[in-house]
Amino acid sequence: MDFSYSARTQDLQARVNAFMAEHVYPAEPAYEAELEANTRAGKRWTPLQTIEKLKPKARAAGLWNLFLPESELGAGLTNQEYAPLAEIMGAVPWASEVFNCSAPDTGNMETIVRYGSAEHKERWLKPLLAGEMRSAFAMTEPAVASSDATNIEARIERVKGSAGDEYLINGRKWWTSGAGDPRCKIMIFMGKTDPGAPRHSQQSMVLVPMDTPGVKVLRALSVFGYDDAPHGHMEVDFKDVRVPVSNILLGEGRGFEIAQGRLGPGRIHHCMRTIGLAERALKLMCERAGSRVAFGKTVAQQGVTQERIAEARCMIEQSRLLTLKAAWMMDMAGNKSAKAEIAMIKVVAPTMACQVLDWAMQVHGGGGLSQDFPLAAHYAHARTLRFADGPDEVHRNAIAKIELGKHAPAKT
Numbered sequence: 375m376d377f378s379y380s381a382r383t384q385d386l387q388a389r390v391n392a393f394m395a396e397h398v399y400p401a402e403p404a405y406e407a408e409l410e411a412n413t414r415a416g417k418r419w420t421p422l423q424t425i426e427k428l429k430p431k432a433r434a435a436g437l438w439n440l441f442l443p444e445s446e447l448g449a450g451l452t453n454q455e456y457a458p459l460a461e462i463m464g465a466v467p468w469a470s471e472v473f474n475c476s477a478p479d480t481g482n483m484e485t486i487v488r489y490g491s492a493e494h495k496e497r498w499l500k501p502l503l504a505g506e507m508r509s510a511f512a513m514t515e516p517a518v519a520s521s522d523a524t525n526i527e528a529r530i531e532r533v534k535g536s537a538g539d540e541y542l543i544n545g546r547k548w549w550t551s552g553a554g555d556p557r558c559k560i561m562i563f564m565g566k567t568d569p570g571a572p573r574h575s576q577q578s579m580v581l582v583p584m585d586t587p588g589v590k591v592l593r594a595l596s597v598f599g600y601d602d603a604p605h606g607h608m609e610v611d612f613k614d615v616r617v618p619v620s621n622i623l624l625g626e627g628r629g630f631e632i633a634q635g636r637l638g639p640g641r642i643h644h645c646m647r648t649i650g651l652a653e654r655a656l657k658l659m660c661e662r663a664g665s666r667v668a669f670g671k672t673v674a675q676q677g678v679t680q681e682r683i684a685e686a687r688c689m690i691e692q693s694r695l696l697t698l699k700a701a702w703m704m705d706m707a708g709n710k711s712a713k714a715e716i717a718m719i720k721v722v723a724p725t726m727a728c729q730v731l732d733w734a735m736q737v738h739g740g741g742g743l744s745q746d747f748p749l750a751a752h753y754a755h756a757r758t759l760r761f762a763d764g765p766d767e768v769h770r771n772a773i774a775k776i777e778l779g780k781h782a783p784a785k786t
Contacts, residue, residue, distance in 0.1 A: 377698045383455045390437055390462045390473075397428050398469045402748075405468065409603060419554055419604045428472045429505055439503055441475045441643065444487055447503060453639070453701035457646045461694075464650025467755050474503070478511040478551050481640040482562055485579075489624040489632055494581060498560050507559040510552035512582070512610060513633070515545065521768050523633060524573050528565035528612065530580060532626075535616060541567075541580055543588075543615040549761075554594050554606025558584055563612070564633065567626045577629030581621040588615035598754040607758075638709040641716050641763045645697050645723035648759060649690060651752055652727040656686050658749065659734035666739075673737055682733040689726045696722055714776045717769040724759035725766070731756055 379387065405424045412420045432438055440459055442448025451459075463470040470476040479502060486499045501507045518525040528545025545565055552558050560583055567578040582589065592609040594601045601607075624632055660683060663674035673679050696719045703712035731753040735742030742749045760766050 377454075377695070377702070379458060380455060383451075383458060386437070386440070386449075386451075386455075387458055387462065389435065390459050393432060393435060393437055394462060394465070394469065397431060398466055398472060401428065402466065406745075413603075418601075419556060419606065421555065421557055421604055422468075425468060425471055429474070432473050433505070437473050438505075439474050441480045442483065442487070442503075447487065447499075452705040453642065454698060454705050457642075457697055457701045460643055460646035461650040461653070464647025465654040467647075467651070467752065470647060474505045477640060477643065479509050480643060481636050482509040482511060482560075484639055485562060485623065485632060485636045488635060489579075489628075490581075491620070493620065494623075498581065501559075508552055508555050508557040508605070510550050510555075510558050510561040510584075510608075512547040512550045512553070512561045512563045512612075514547060514549045516548045516609065517546065521765050523564070523577065523630060526564060526566060526577060528563070530563075530565040530567045530578055532567070532619065533616075537618070539619045540616045541619055541621065543580070543582065543612045543617065545612050546609070547612070548595060548607075548609040550608045550610045551602075551762075552605055553584070553591055553608035553610050554601075555604050560584065561589075561610075562623070564629050567629075571627055574630045575627040577633075578626050579623040579629045579632050580617060581623065582612075582615060582617055586615050586617060588613045597758050598750075600751055600754045602755075635709065637763045638704070638713070638716050641720045642697065642700055642704070644759050644762060645693070645700075645719045648723045648727045648756060649694050649697060651756060652686070652690050652693070652730045655727070655731045655734040655749060655752065656683070656690065658747070659683065659686070659730075659737045662734075663737050666737075679737060682736075686730045686733060689730065693719065693723045693726045714773060717772045720763065721766050721769045721773070724756055727756040728753060728760070 401424050405422060408422050408424050412418055439448040440451060441456055443450065443452065460475065463473060463475060483499060483502050486494050490499065502509060514520040515526055515528060518527055520526065528547065531542045533540055533542045543563060543565060553561065560581055562579055563582045564577055564579050566576045568576050590611045590613065592611055595607045595609060663679050664672055666673045696715065700712050700715035700719050703715050731749055735749045735753065738747055738749060741747055744750065
């Protein structure tokens with residue numbers, strides 16, 4: 375097991391770091407100012423030109439679609455090679471979009487690559503890879519405990535239509551990330567095609583264009599007051615929505631299978647970025663602690679601050695190593711063989727980031743809770759990741775089952 379970075383990764387690290395330093399970090403004030411101006415003008419969900427202007431620069435620099443392992447479409451990096459790059463991007467939550475490496479588009483693109491037809495790839499994958507549109511993933515529902523995907527109630531029924539067989543879709547989804555963005559043109563929708571089938575064969579996934587009649591975005595959901603405009607987490611209603619049967623992914627009853635294939639890489643991508651967010655929080659914490667004086671000495675000289683800085687460094691390093699191990703196992707043995715490591719890092723990384731951000735806010739005093747620093751917004755973002763792609767409890771349960779299985783009596 376070798377966690378040293380390849381020469382290619384080291385080169386890309388240097389290039390992504392340089393791009394962030396030259397273009398992204400200096401643009402943070404402009405990002406906030408543009409979002410505030412759009413909000414005052416009643417156009418909060420308008421795509422931000424601060425980001426759009428950087429995309430051609432990232433693409434010209436060869437820093438585009440780095441997440442995608444398939445070399446003919448993306449950079450052809452392994453998960454282990456991509457991990458340190460995602461970490462660098464993660465220091466600024468919106469930066470990954472600059473490189474066309476942001477969720478849920480990354481997971482949706484990987485899903486269409488693996489499970490989509492030639493028609494799907496031509497119509498939806500190509501413009502997504504080019505950054506010409508955005509996408510959403512509609513799985514979670516407000517009426518059921520969606521941590522158990524078999525609870526999903528939304529229906530996908532095969533019916534006769536004017537142009538042949540169609541799927542009739544009815545249901546309500548929420549936490550549909552990306553659906554608030556006016557550039558969002560396509561959703562991957564999960565629902566039941568056969569409620570009478572075996573438990574894990576009832577669900578299917580279909581592609582639903584956002585402009586299909588019957589699709590209605592009801593509202594934006596906020597996290598601690600933050601709504602992640604212009605991308606957004608939306609509650610969406612589907613009322614008698616009709617799409618061609620050719621929009622099915624892989625086939626009827628294969629939705630749960632697709633979800634497992636999609637969410638594994640998505641989970642580890644979240645963890646990679648979260649480590650970068652924690653690194654940024656620790657940097658801000660150290661800088662602030664060294665510049666403020668309380669009770670006759672700098673905050674950095676206070677014992678409690680030093681304890682927290684040391685603990686934060688230990689926690690970040692532990693998370694990084696577990697992330698790299700999970701990425702390495704995915705590359706060497708496949709996502710299924712790495713399911714325990716993926717589950718573990720999905721629990722560990724967001725929890726770690728929330729703690730480091732909390733300590734950083736304490737060092738910043740009341741200012742750490744305000745809009746004058748990015749920490750409160752970053753905490754809200756990190757806290758959502760304890761639910762995104764499955765809550766902590768589900769992953770802990772999976773880890774425990776694997777561990778108990780190692781010590782179960784042999785079956786006779």
